[in-house]
Amino acid sequence: MKFLVCISKAPDTTTKITFTDNNTKFNEDKVQWIMNPTDEWYALVRALELKETLGGTVTTVTVGKGDVEPVIRKGLAIGADDAVRIDADDTDAYQVASLIADYAKSENFDVIFTGKETINYNGFLVPGMLAELLDLPYVSLAVKLELNGNVATAIREIEGGEETLQVNTPLVISCQKGMAEARIPNMRGIMAARTKPLKVVAPGSVASLTVVKNFEPPKERGNVKLVSADNVEELVRLLHEEAKVI
Amino acid sequence: MSVLIFVETQEGKLKKSAREAASYGAKLAGKLGTDALAIALGKVEHSELATLGQQGVTKVLHEESSNFDHFDSRAYAKAVAAAADKAGATVVVLSSSFNGKALAPRLSVRLKAGLVSNATELANTDGGFTVKKAVFSGKGVANYSITTDKKIVTVNANSFPIASGGGAAAIEDFSAGLSASDFAIKITHVEKAGEGIPLPEAELVVSAGRGLKGPENWGMIEEMATILHAATACSRAVSDVDWRPHHEHVGQTGLTISPNLYIAVGISGAIQHLAGVSSSKTIVVINSDPEAPFFKAADYGIVGDAFQIVPKLNDALKKYFSSHN
Ligand SMILES: Cc1cc2nc3c(=O)[nH]c(=O)nc-3n(C[C@H](O)[C@H](O)[C@H](O)COP(=O)(O)OP(=O)(O)OC[C@H]3O[C@@H](n4cnc5c(N)ncnc54)[C@H](O)[C@@H]3O)c2cc1C
Numbered sequence: 001m002k003f004l005v006c007i008s009k010a011p012d013t014t015t016k017i018t019f020t021d022n023n024t025k026f027n028e029d030k031v032q033w034i035m036n037p038t039d040e041w042y043a044l045v046r047a048l049e050l051k052e053t054l055g056g057t058v059t060t061v062t063v064g065k066g067d068v069e070p071v072i073r074k075g076l077a078i079g080a081d082d083a084v085r086i087d088a089d090d091t092d093a094y095q096v097a098s099l100i101a102d103y104a105k106s107e108n109f110d111v112i113f114t115g116k117e118t119i120n121y122n123g124f125l126v127p128g129m130l131a132e133l134l135d136l137p138y139v140s141l142a143v144k145l146e147l148n149g150n151v152a153t154a155i156r157e158i159e160g161g162e163e164t165l166q167v168n169t170p171l172v173i174s175c176q177k178g179m180a181e182a183r184i185p186n187m188r189g190i191m192a193a194r195t196k197p198l199k200v201v202a203p204g205s206v207a208s209l210t211v212v213k214n215f216e217p218p219k220e221r222g223n224v225k226l227v228s229a230d231n232v233e234e235l236v237r238l239l240h241e242e243a244k245v246i
Numbered sequence: 247m248s249v250l251i252f253v254e255t256q257e258g259k260l261k262k263s264a265r266e267a268a269s270y271g272a273k274l275a276g277k278l279g280t281d282a283l284a285i286a287l288g289k290v291e292h293s294e295l296a297t298l299g300q301q302g303v304t305k306v307l308h309e310e311s312s313n314f315d316h317f318d319s320r321a322y323a324k325a326v327a328a329a330a331d332k333a334g335a336t337v338v339v340l341s342s343s344f345n346g347k348a349l350a351p352r353l354s355v356r357l358k359a360g361l362v363s364n365a366t367e368l369a370n371t372d373g374g375f376t377v378k379k380a381v382f383s384g385k386g387v388a389n390y391s392i393t394t395d396k397k398i399v400t401v402n403a404n405s406f407p408i409a410s411g412g413g414a415a416a417i418e419d420f421s422a423g424l425s426a427s428d429f430a431i432k433i434t435h436v437e438k439a440g441e442g443i444p445l446p447e448a449e450l451v452v453s454a455g456r457g458l459k460g461p462e463n464w465g466m467i468e469e470m471a472t473i474l475h476a477a478t479a480c481s482r483a484v485s486d487v488d489w490r491p492h493h494e495h496v497g498q499t500g501l502t503i504s505p506n507l508y509i510a511v512g513i514s515g516a517i518q519h520l521a522g523v524s525s526s527k528t529i530v531v532i533n534s535d536p537e538a539p540f541f542k543a544a545d546y547g548i549v550g551d552a553f554q555i556v557p558k559l560n561d562a563l564k565k566y567f568s569s570h571n
Contacts, residue, residue, distance in 0.1 A: 013518045017385040026382075037499045093361075094354065105287075118499050119383050119521070123363050128319065128351030137430040138319045140348035143281050143492065144378075157493055159344055160444035164317075177485070177492045178499065209360030209394050213376055216387040218524065224531070224541050229550035232559040235530065237564045238546060243528040245450070245507040245564070246292035246474065 001056035001147065003047040003079065006100060006126065008090075009071045010036040010072035010119045019215040023200035026120075034072040035071045038115030040078070040174035040181035048079045049115050049180060050147060056110075057081045061103060063088055067225045069166060069198065076193035077185035083196070091211075093214065098206040105134060110169045111152070116176045124174075125156030127210070130171035139171060179230075248276040249282045250335035252326050253298065253306075254343060262408070263341035263401075265301055269409040270368065270401045271339035272302025277371055278337070282291060283307065285321060285329040285420070288314035293416045299415035307332065313503045316433040317345050321359050323352035325422035332420070335396070343402040344446065357394035366405045366525070369397075383498045383521030397450075404504050404527075409412045437495060442564040448477035451526070453483035453496065453504045455519075457552055459511020461489035463563065466556045467511060473563045478501070481513045491563065497522035511552045517541025531552035532556065 011017070020027045034040075042138040059076045060083045062068055066139045072083045086099045104112060112134075117124035130136035139145075143162065150169045155162050157176070185242040187195070227235045239246045251271035253264035268284060275282035282297050295306045295381065307329050313321070330338055338353060340346040342364045354361035362377035370376040370389075375397050381388045386516050386532045392398075405484040445451065452471045464478075471478045478494055496503055498521035503527065508526035512533060513519060520543050523529070531544040541547045548555055 011382070013521070014384075017382045019386070026386075041499075048571075063480060093351070095354075097351075119440075121381050121388075122383060122502065125354070125361060125363060128348055129355050131338075132323060132352035132355035133318070133401050135320075138348060138352070140319070141344055157344065158317075158436075159446050160438060160442075163433055163437040164437070166432045166434055167430050175497060176475045178421040204305070207358065209358070210362060210390050210392050213389045213391045215381070216389070218380070218387055221529070221543060221545060224544045224547045226541075226547050228548065229555050232548070232555060233565075235546060235548065235559065236562045239507065239530070240527070240566065241341050243507070243545065245528050246563075 001050065001054050001110045002108060003051060003058045004104060004107070004112045005044045005047050005057060005058060005060045005075070006037070006130070007039045007060045007062045007072065007075050008036040008043065008118045009033045009062070009079050010192065011121050013037070013119065022145045023216065024212070025216045028173035033068070033071055033223040035074055036115050036118045038176055040182040042073070043075055043113035043115045044075055044078060044080065045180035045183050046145060047111070049095065050145070054147060055151045059084060061100055063090045063099050065089055073193045074185060076196045077189040079189060081196065083198045085198060087200050092208040093125035095124050095206045096127060097126045097133060097144065099203050101130055102181060102204050103201060111147070111197070112170070112171070112172045114174045116174055118141050124141065125173050127174040136173045137167045139165065139167065139173045140174050142175050145173060153165070214228070247278070247280045247386060248282060248333045248335050249278065249284060249337045249339060250330050250333045251261045252338065252340045252346070252349065253284045253286050254341065255288065258294065259288050259298045260298070261341070261343065263346070263403055265408045266343040266403070266406050267339050267401045268298050268301035270406045272409060273338065273368055274337060278303070279466060282382065283333045283335070284294055284415070287325055288312070288505045295417055296414040299412040300410045302309050302412050303415045305418060307418050309420045309422055309497055313424065313426065313429050316431070318429050318431040319348040319352055320430060321343070321424055321428045323356055324428060325425055326353055327356040328422040329420060337396070338398045340398070340400045341515070342402050346400050354398050357396050357398070358394060360392035360394040361397045361398040362390045362392060363400045364402040366397045366402050368406070369384050380525055383502065384524040385521065402504060404449060404506065420508050442471065443475065443477040443503060443539060445477040445479055445494060445503065448503070450474050450476035450507045451479050451503060452476045452509045452511070453479035453481070453513060454484070454511040454532065455513030456483045464490070466569060468558060470509070470556065470560050470563065473560060473567060481519050510540055511556060514538050515538060515543060
């Protein structure tokens, strides 16, 4: 089986978010980049588990410039066999999906894994776009995936429950909690990652469909109003009369 | 020219999020000086679809084929794209439901239409088309310009009020002309997660964390949710140890929600947790530690022992509802 895992970088979850250039750019100064958590914990690890039982290869693909390589190396340290970096700044989801599709279409992957949304732009767009560009079925928000020959059995979350489904490979699947348990790279993995192949490919020319005009800080909340533990009726009153939520 | 709204149904009823999307689409159509049409797929009574008129939809295209009774993003994208062509739609609006989020990106590719997901406000159409959404898990807001002729927007749950007042929408039978081979996904089993209110689009949410000490103590949280008709949620720490199911986990790596009311009991308010709930309209925090970071992100707080406070609060809420209903 040939597995592809799409990996994105994201600012560390504790990053203080600020903007520069008249609020038109995310301020990357001093930002610690990590692998987008759901890409790492669920997509990558499930691909590795399936490879371990079924045989095959796990390749990662990332759209980004050289500064993303430490994140890619971490994927190799966790266990991916090789990695591809498409050498472009990511400008929007359509551009990223198109560049990955250009690379993937001649590679005949059986399953293309992604995480849930990235924690920077929170779009959750790349996997669906990629599936459409490659004309493949797409299973979103999956919590389980098993393969039996070319038949995939997956469970995905729906609002208020779960759905079990069957679909033939090749397919695109976005993964969330439940899919696998995160793995921490060990020393051997980290050493091996240094020499695993990381291929850099030149990007095709793809136009974006959207552009961020500007950023704003989130709305400020006023100071917290404390209510005494002996007077919970006051909280009920405030929720009704002031907040008007009950 | 028109605005086309994809409306989702569940067991023959329009979902609340579908009415929110319809209200958004109709308002946008009004601004653009055009009509709001809707597309519905799968089995649903025409009388139910006609009520979309109340949200300002003039006509609903309906393809009844039972092939659409289960969601398959590829087939749905083909059908909605065909409806968009037929309607001459320049804007397509969907809800940011789980299915909406799987379908919209496919549609974006098919229609070559720029897409912004999770819009929190009506698009600004003065000299362009700009859509506001939360980014960096609620730590920022971005205004996106869509630069293509056709546009797609998915509407964040609980962000846009449901309009009412219009008449009945006209219904027109529609066929996208798909064949059985367009449906690749076969659903073999559907498991409902109990009777509770689903979290993603809940208006009121009661959530609890490690401060509750153990899963056996959730009875009072579930009771509060029942009294309020709220959904239940939890911190990651709690779902990681299986005190609560994964689908209740909110935060940066779980679900992002924006209910009208979020009550957090025994949750410290770590930055990753806040990321998933900070766009809630009103936040109440109950925590024994006055220094808990969550108090800085809350509207109302009670400092004290949850095991004392929650039962008292449940009684007070019961009293309130018995005199207000
Ligand atoms: C990459 C990454 C991603 C993460 N993503 C998420 C995420 O998506 N969602 C998430 O929730 N977390 C996430 N976390 C974890 C997060 O950092 C916190 O560890 C977690 O939210 C803590 O959960 P908690 O508040 O339930 O527990 P704790 O931090 O242990 O807090 C328990 C709270 O209960 C209070 N308490 C104790 N006893 C009582 C009592 N009797 N009455 C009232 N209050 C009491 C305490 O004062 C304390 O404030 C993430 C972490 C990382 C590193």
